[in-house]
Amino acid sequence: MSIRTIPTQAFSDQKPGTSGLRKKVTVFQKPHYLENFVQSIFDTIAAPQGATLVVGGDGRYYNRSAIQTILKMAAANGFGRVLVGRGGILSTPAASCVIRKYETYGGIILSASHNPGGPDGDFGIKYNGENGGPATETVTEAIYARSKEISAYKILAAADVSLDELAEFSLGSMRVEVIDPVADYAELMESLFDFPAIRALLAGGFRLKFDAMHAVTGPYARDILVDRLGAPADSVMNAVPLEDFGNGHPDPNLTYAHDLVEIVYGADAPDFGAASDGDGDRNMILGQRFFVTPSDSLALLAANATLAPGYKGGIAGIARSMPTSAAADRVAAALGLPCFETPTGWKFFGNLMDAGKVTLCGEESFGTGSNHVREKDGLWAVLFWLNIVAARKQSVESIVREHWAKYGRNFYSRYDYEALPTEAANGVMTHLRDSFATLPGQVFGNYTVATCDDFSYTDPVDGSVSTKQGIRILFADGSRIIYRLSGTGTEGATLRVYLEAYEADVARHGLDAQEALKELIAIALQLSELKGRTGREQPTVIT
Numbered sequence: 001m002s003i004r005t006i007p008t009q010a011f012s013d014q015k016p017g018t019s020g021l022r023k024k025v026t027v028f029q030k031p032h033y034l035e036n037f038v039q040s041i042f043d044t045i046a047a048p049q050g051a052t053l054v055v056g057g058d059g060r061y062y063n064r065s066a067i068q069t070i071l072k073m074a075a076a077n078g079f080g081r082v083l084v085g086r087g088g089i090l091s092t093p094a095a096s097c098v099i100r101k102y103e104t105y106g107g108i109i110l111s112a113s114h115n116p117g118g119p120d121g122d123f124g125i126k127y128n129g130e131n132g133g134p135a136t137e138t139v140t141e142a143i144y145a146r147s148k149e150i151s152a153y154k155i156l157a158a159a160d161v162s163l164d165e166l167a168e169f170s171l172g173s174m175r176v177e178v179i180d181p182v183a184d185y186a187e188l189m190e191s192l193f194d195f196p197a198i199r200a201l202l203a204g205g206f207r208l209k210f211d212a213m214h215a216v217t218g219p220y221a222r223d224i225l226v227d228r229l230g231a232p233a234d235s236v237m238n239a240v241p242l243e244d245f246g247n248g249h250p251d252p253n254l255t256y257a258h259d260l261v262e263i264v265y266g267a268d269a270p271d272f273g274a275a276s277d278g279d280g281d282r283n284m285i286l287g288q289r290f291f292v293t294p295s296d297s298l299a300l301l302a303a304n305a306t307l308a309p310g311y312k313g314g315i316a317g318i319a320r321s322m323p324t325s326a327a328a329d330r331v332a333a334a335l336g337l338p339c340f341e342t343p344t345g346w347k348f349f350g351n352l353m354d355a356g357k358v359t360l361c362g363e364e365s366f367g368t369g370s371n372h373v374r375e376k377d378g379l380w381a382v383l384f385w386l387n388i389v390a391a392r393k394q395s396v397e398s399i400v401r402e403h404w405a406k407y408g409r410n411f412y413s414r415y416d417y418e419a420l421p422t423e424a425a426n427g428v429m430t431h432l433r434d435s436f437a438t439l440p441g442q443v444f445g446n447y448t449v450a451t452c453d454d455f456s457y458t459d460p461v462d463g464s465v466s467t468k469q470g471i472r473i474l475f476a477d478g479s480r481i482i483y484r485l486s487g488t489g490t491e492g493a494t495l496r497v498y499l500e501a502y503e504a505d506v507a508r509h510g511l512d513a514q515e516a517l518k519e520l521i522a523i524a525l526q527l528s529e530l531k532g533r534t535g536r537e538q539p540t541v542i543t
């Protein structure tokens, strides 16, 4: 087997977004496209000769073929050993777990997360460092810079290898270990949560439904919820991972996880519902006919953390992304803990966790996690909730309502306008920026604008600065409207509008969020001139 150096031409569009490089499968299939990006990663990270790499993905279309290429390129670039999930499968949190447990140099994760898959769907690739977390912006910028000047890549001339059985073999001078994708992760979960208490809860008739959305968490959920915790087999639905996610959109929210929502809001509803996304890092939590917003979920987990054995000593601090509601801030204040507000993107939490400043992190985009790995973690959140329910012996709804009564309720909603013409979306943002000088002090109905700005963040650990991370309109009563362009879409631009209003009055906590936020929504549309500028009457998704 010989190492070949293949001449190539640089692509100009390999800038990683919020979470790695995400493009249509057809773009990744262009000659040299994947190889160029992988070589740019290898050139940037400059791993020492013989280093160990983890490789795996969410099983979507093109996963297997990309892994074959990456293995041959890793062998040609001097890696000594690669741990790869059986069948090419590793959920994002499981990949993070494996990187940390085996102290590898880093890992390559193949996923476009919640984006649809299949030959016409999306694909993605990202690099995670030795802490198990997504590469920092400094590293992703360096990878991008390299991708613009690359002129050759190295690959081993070898036949494809079989990844369907647990095995160890050589590829050139590199060892390949095909590992069980579930075992290490399941063991970690068992070390964090009170499995006997959850087992007893389920044995006592508590019914749950977990929707794996035909994505990567199926095998993980079966192993943990059914085999280890004793839930009936039909507690896990859509459990078989499919390359096109059964033609679905594996995004666990009220719109896309509609199969589950119908069950949890239907007659004979189970006590608990949950779903995860394409690569297993997102989660949605539902009680019986009751939706827990991701922002509230973070606050609730923080407030109840000591009920789980893995956190019984308390937590060091909390971090949330800027658009996430301030519900967690209230818990942090009550517990006397630091609370950090970061830009959107899990990569911004890594330094805080590594420095021991925070234990729990969360985002409005259905992501919660802790320092057990360096990715958000869907099943971890599900188990945390089950642990809390088992310990408190209350329904999800009553736990949330008690929380609101104590801390107040942060009404919250996000409006997504997907696949907009890029020009129109940029036009909205420019128009808003142009209004910064005149907005403060203006009164809109019950709301007075206090300040507005472009969010920027200085990392308290390494001092790096990230600018233009979303436009904030902050009102005198603490309500907020945020406008942000998504960094994960692959078609045109996705504009997100985030709305938040705080309500201390318990009598008003039962209001529907859309009702409570009605006036703020109208103001958001008015200020942005969104309808006129984009031609969109309605958002694509409301969460």
Ligand code: G16
Pocket (backbone or CB within 6 Å): 018, 019, 112, 113, 114, 277, 281, 282, 344, 345, 346, 347, 363, 365, 367, 485, 486, 487, 488, 489, 496
């Ligand atoms: C990624 C990031 C998250 C981010 C989300 C949405 O999640 O890891 O931190 O909140 O995208 O980002 P955007 O608003 O830019 O689309 P995932 O689950 O897609 O990897």
